[in-house]
Amino acid sequence: MNTVEDIFSVLEEKFGAKRDTQDKWGVAAIVSAAYLHNAAQFLKESAAIKFEMLVDIAGIDYLTYPNHEGPRFAISYAFKSMSVPGARIRLKVLVGEADLKVPTISDLFANANWYEREVFDQFGIVFTGHPDLRRLLNHVEFVGHPLRKDYPAQKRQWLSTNDYLLPALEKRLEDLGYRVVQRSKEVGTNDNEYLEGSIKE
Amino acid sequence: MIVLDPNGEKLNLMPLNVGPSHPATHGCLRFLAAMDGETIVASVEEIGYLHRGFEKMVERGTWQQVLPYTDRLNYCSAIMNNIAYVRAVETMFGVEIPERCKVLRVIVNELSRINDHFVCIAAAFQDLGGTTPFMYAFNPREEIMCIWEKLTGARLTNSYARIGGLYRDSYDGFEQDVLAALDSTEKALKDLHACLDRNRIFLDRTVGIGKISAERAISYGWTGPCLRASGVASDLRKDEPYYDYETYDWEVVVGTQGDCNDRLQVRMAEIEESVKIVRQALKRLAPGPVDIVDPRIRVPAHKLAYQDMEGLIGRFKSVYEGIRVPEGEFYCGSECANGELGFTIVSDGSGHPYRIKVRPPCLTQFAAFHELVEGGMLADSMAVLSGLNIIAGELDR
Numbered sequence: 001m002n003t004v005e006d007i008f009s010v011l012e013e014k015f016g017a018k019r020d021t022q023d024k025w026g027v028a029a030i031v032s033a034a035y036l037h038n039a040a041q042f043l044k045e046s047a048a049i050k051f052e053m054l055v056d057i058a059g060i061d062y063l064t065y066p067n068h069e070g071p072r073f074a075i076s077y078a079f080k081s082m083s084v085p086g087a088r089i090r091l092k093v094l095v096g097e098a099d100l101k102v103p104t105i106s107d108l109f110a111n112a113n114w115y116e117r118e119v120f121d122q123f124g125i126v127f128t129g130h131p132d133l134r135r136l137l138n139h140v141e142f143v144g145h146p147l148r149k150d151y152p153a154q155k156r157q158w159l160s161t162n163d164y165l166l167p168a169l170e171k172r173l174e175d176l177g178y179r180v181v182q183r184s185k186e187v188g189t190n191d192n193e194y195l196e197g198s199i200k201e
Numbered sequence: 202m203i204v205l206d207p208n209g210e211k212l213n214l215m216p217l218n219v220g221p222s223h224p225a226t227h228g229c230l231r232f233l234a235a236m237d238g239e240t241i242v243a244s245v246e247e248i249g250y251l252h253r254g255f256e257k258m259v260e261r262g263t264w265q266q267v268l269p270y271t272d273r274l275n276y277c278s279a280i281m282n283n284i285a286y287v288r289a290v291e292t293m294f295g296v297e298i299p300e301r302c303k304v305l306r307v308i309v310n311e312l313s314r315i316n317d318h319f320v321c322i323a324a325a326f327q328d329l330g331g332t333t334p335f336m337y338a339f340n341p342r343e344e345i346m347c348i349w350e351k352l353t354g355a356r357l358t359n360s361y362a363r364i365g366g367l368y369r370d371s372y373d374g375f376e377q378d379v380l381a382a383l384d385s386t387e388k389a390l391k392d393l394h395a396c397l398d399r400n401r402i403f404l405d406r407t408v409g410i411g412k413i414s415a416e417r418a419i420s421y422g423w424t425g426p427c428l429r430a431s432g433v434a435s436d437l438r439k440d441e442p443y444y445d446y447e448t449y450d451w452e453v454v455v456g457t458q459g460d461c462n463d464r465l466q467v468r469m470a471e472i473e474e475s476v477k478i479v480r481q482a483l484k485r486l487a488p489g490p491v492d493i494v495d496p497r498i499r500v501p502a503h504k505l506a507y508q509d510m511e512g513l514i515g516r517f518k519s520v521y522e523g524i525r526v527p528e529g530e531f532y533c534g535s536e537c538a539n540g541e542l543g544f545t546i547v548s549d550g551s552g553h554p555y556r557i558k559v560r561p562p563c564l565t566q567f568a569a570f571h572e573l574v575e576g577g578m579l580a581d582s583m584a585v586l587s588g589l590n591i592i593a594g595e596l597d598r
Contacts, residue, residue: 022530022547025292052419055534058545058558066549076545078532078560082419082433085440090532111422114568122256137249137597146257147556153257162221163247165233169216170202172243172571173235177207184202184216 002048004087010047015039020092028076028090033102036093040105043079049087051079054105057115059123063149071096073125077105095125104130122147132168140164202235212237217579221250227324227586229593232570239578244571248564251597259557263523264290265364265500267554272358274559274595277320278313278538280349282595283362288443289533289544290364293526294498301489302366303444307482308379309352309361310444311475315386316345317538317590318426318468318475322393325465325587329406337392344382351378364524365499366492376483383476390472397465407462411573411585414459422565425540427589430467431459437536449478461588468590498524523552532560539563539590561595 011017020028081087117136124145220231229250272279323338353359438446456463496515505512528550534543540562547556
């Protein structure tokens with residue numbers, strides 16, 4: 001009978017994972033960004049308990065955390081098992097300010113696409129290999145990353161236009177095997193012109 | 202726009218924008234569809250029109266001040282969100298809540314679920330042009346709303362749970378009110394089934410529409426009734442039981458097709474199961490305290506604050522400084538009406554939450570929306586959308 005603890009020791013052995021002592025209630029493993037994709041793939045496909053579902057991705061900014069040492073950001077991935085009900089594990093990746101890059105796992109889990117867009121939106125962490133890294137919740141014209149601890153909550157910004165979805169739609173058509181011959185006449189040659197046309201005064 | 206389809210045939214597609222302010226988009230969702238006549242060839246979604254910065258706001262207040270914000274996540278079952286949040290914090294404290302509190306939480310949880318499912322079913326039929334089922338579903342919902350009003354003082358965005366207990370005990374006549382609401386729920390279900398189960402128009406609009414396989418739904422991280430409609434018997438109340446859910450006699454409802462009709466039928470059957478749970482819970486409701494006695498977690502009662510110095514200090518410190526949740530990081534998910542509502546909580550041991558990340562069940566369901574509607578008719582997309590029960594409040598936070 002395998003337990004989540006056994007899975008953790010395999011992670012430790014294979015991917016050099018360290019126990020996250022902050023999580024006193026569940027099992028959490030800190031892995032390096034380089035091993036993240038492999039570790040997630042291992043959890044999904046070949047672990048003794050398969051963790052088929054990615055439940056959540058949460059970004060954390062430790063800027064004002066008391067007595068914090070180490071990289072400023074962390075990303076926490078919560079997984080749950082469908083075959084063994086009740087089994088859960090978290091992976092955590094530490095991200096330093098100098099290199100805000102983490103490999104994407106959106107090729108493994110379909111919902112990682114939007115979750116990673118959200119972390120990029122709120123924290124400015126770049127997911128390398130992500131097919132479509134745009135803002136998710138905040139406005140297309142928004143400047144900055146609001147969930148960082150140094151972003152002032154009272155700050156106001158003037159935002160006036162919708163997301164420009166036509167290029168995204170063309171990309172989706174191409175993913176489905178279509179080829180765009182002639183673009184819609186609403187599409188300009190430069191995507192930024194769309195934002196320049198919005199009301200600013 | 203002119204495109205070549207995979208077979209090399211030329212098509213003239215029209216980009217059509219739906220939403221964000223459209224009566225069938227339930228709040229403010231937007232999608233852009235490439236239309237070939239009435240058929241959706243490709244679709245992309247945009248969300249965030251109701252983004253209020255929940256996660257930024259909660260970092261400014263104390264742990265208790267998060268509660269009213271959680272009401273605004275899924276505003277069709279506000280109390281359920283409270284309970285999911287306080288359960289996460291109570292797990293971090295490692296405290297056990299009194300028996301009566303547990304049973305009361307189960308009752309309000311299941312009544313909220315009934316409420317939420319009724320709204321979903323009613324709105325789905327309204328969107329398809331059926332006004333009669335809407336009224337059938339809203340009658341028992343109104344009775345439950347009246348119970349909320351007596352219990353909490355508010356109808357829609359109400360908070361009842363507190364960290365370490367409840368806002369107050371139930372009122373005199375609560376049991377009778379709940380039983381009456383359950384009776385009308387059962388009557389409404391009968392009426393709804395009579396209206397819909399063999400209704401040709403309804404079946405034509407929903408059977409086989411917006412299908413998703415179990416594997417795909419799992420990959421998208423679907424939870425709750427939408428996942429169960431695809432045939433996966435996954436319910437946190439059974440898988441990771443809390444509040445003694447495992448000791449009640451009820452079944453996990455599972456669909457077979459994973460289409461729009463199944464998603465609505467699963468919700469109707471879940472209402473029946475919830476009615477069963479509430480009836481059993483009412484029998485277990487024995488007199489007793491509803492709050493734990495620990496001024497570090499649950500604020501001392503008013504009576505104590507007026508009579509006793511310790512009570513006054515406890516109240517003062519709890520309100521001004523906030524309770525001190527043990528330092529650490531934790532993810533805790535609870536089974537809400539739409540699926541797993543999870544909170545990733547980071548505590549630095551102070552009276553204020555360092556970071557709370559909400560995992561809304563709707564987000565993953567709406568992320569798969571394009572896969573459900575592509576290849577279908579534009580009118581079907583509305584049937585799919587209301588069957589998913591997207592609540593913009595928790596989708597956008």
